[in-house]
Amino acid sequence: MNELISFANEATKLLHWIIDFVLNFAVNLGVPNLINAGVFYGIGGVVILMALGVILFRNIVHSALCLTGSFIALGCLYIFLSAEFLGAVEIMVYGGAVAIIIVMGIMLIKRDDMSHSNPGRGVVAHIAAGIVSAFFFVSMAAAVIMSPFGELGEYKLADSVTGLADLMLTKYIVPFEVAAVLLLMAMVGAIIIAKGREADEA
Amino acid sequence: MIDLQKAFELVVNIGLPHCLLLSAVLFSIGLFGLLTRRSIIAVLMCVELMLNAVNINLVAFNRFGSMPDHAGQLMAIFGIVVAAAEVAIGMALAIKLYRERNTINVDELDELKG
Numbered sequence: 001m002n003e004l005i006s007f008a009n010e011a012t013k014l015l016h017w018i019i020d021f022v023l024n025f026a027v028n029l030g031v032p033n034l035i036n037a038g039v040f041y042g043i044g045g046v047v048i049l050m051a052l053g054v055i056l057f058r059n060i061v062h063s064a065l066c067l068t069g070s071f072i073a074l075g076c077l078y079i080f081l082s083a084e085f086l087g088a089v090e091i092m093v094y095g096g097a098v099a100i101i102i103v104m105g106i107m108l109i110k111r112d113d114m115s116h117s118n119p120g121r122g123v124v125a126h127i128a129a130g131i132v133s134a135f136f137f138v139s140m141a142a143a144v145i146m147s148p149f150g151e152l153g154e155y156k157l158a159d160s161v162t163g164l165a166d167l168m169l170t171k172y173i174v175p176f177e178v179a180a181v182l183l184l185m186a187m188v189g190a191i192i193i194a195k196g197r198e199a200d201e202a
Numbered sequence: 203m204i205d206l207q208k209a210f211e212l213v214v215n216i217g218l219p220h221c222l223l224l225s226a227v228l229f230s231i232g233l234f235g236l237l238t239r240r241s242i243i244a245v246l247m248c249v250e251l252m253l254n255a256v257n258i259n260l261v262a263f264n265r266f267g268s269m270p271d272h273a274g275q276l277m278a279i280f281g282i283v284v285a286a287a288e289v290a291i292g293m294a295l296a297i298k299l300y301r302e303r304n305t306i307n308v309d310e311l312d313e314l315k316g
Binding site for chain 1: 294
């Protein structure tokens with residue numbers, strides 16, 4: 001019995017020590033920083049898992065679903081990076097319009113079995129592609145880690161909608177108009193390409 | 203102990219490098235898919251992933267770099283416009299190809315090969 005009590009005492013002490021240690025750690029790091037990190041890693045994890053799903057699923061409808069999830073998580077990431085308007089645009093344009101275009105394309109093209117509709121290449125091609133993309137990632141990561149980003153100052157930016165509207169209609173008015181013309185051209189071109197030749201002759 | 207604390211601070215204080223690394227991971231995944239998928243629609247999806255990775259860079263530099271205005275987010279919006287136009291045209295081309303050749307496998311689309 002005594003042994004049990006002393007063991008419980010020791011365990012309580014150890015538990016207290018661990019809680020103290022963790023709390024000290026958290027206070028030293030800063031609780032807002034910890035929350036920020038949790039949100040960032042959560043959203044980033046969802047983005048990367050969904051992107052892996054896009055390239056690993058054999059069924060292309062599942063890939064399209066994962067792509068949509070990845071876009072929506074990216075919209076959340078933009079909101080986390082205090083680009084609220086861009087997050088809304090990402091969710092509407094990518095999570096809505098682009099996802100629907102891709103799913104419509106799949107439905108118009110595939111008519112047979114869907115379970116093997118996303119074929120991959122052979123093992124050699126997978127290894128080569130893995131080497132290429134791993135090389136790309138390692139070089140980018142080395143560049144990011146070795147760059148001295150520490151001394152970049154942080155501006156406190158105002159509301160992103162107001163700032164974007166001011167820029168879009170004053171300094172960047174020409175790119176804005178060019179983007180509008182590009183969208184119009186893409187719409188007309190997509191209709192003409194997909195409609196086919198029969199319509200021309202009629 | 204000091205080193206551990208410093209390492210945790212590097213991991214926990216979210217800044218520009220974290221966003222750039224996330225973007226690099228996403229771009230590499232898109233590149234891998236682009237090189238290994240054989241369906242033209244899957245290739246288009248991987249191109250979309252890569253374009254999104256680029257947009258993360260623009261937004262992250264706007265947030266953490268020393269930018270006095272929202273020009274980075276504006277460039278990301280122009281990138282989204284171009285990507286939307288690209289996916290519309292690309293899907294129209296894929297549907298047209300399927301009608302003419304009855305295949306969307308990029309390995310079989312080799313008429314220009316000598």
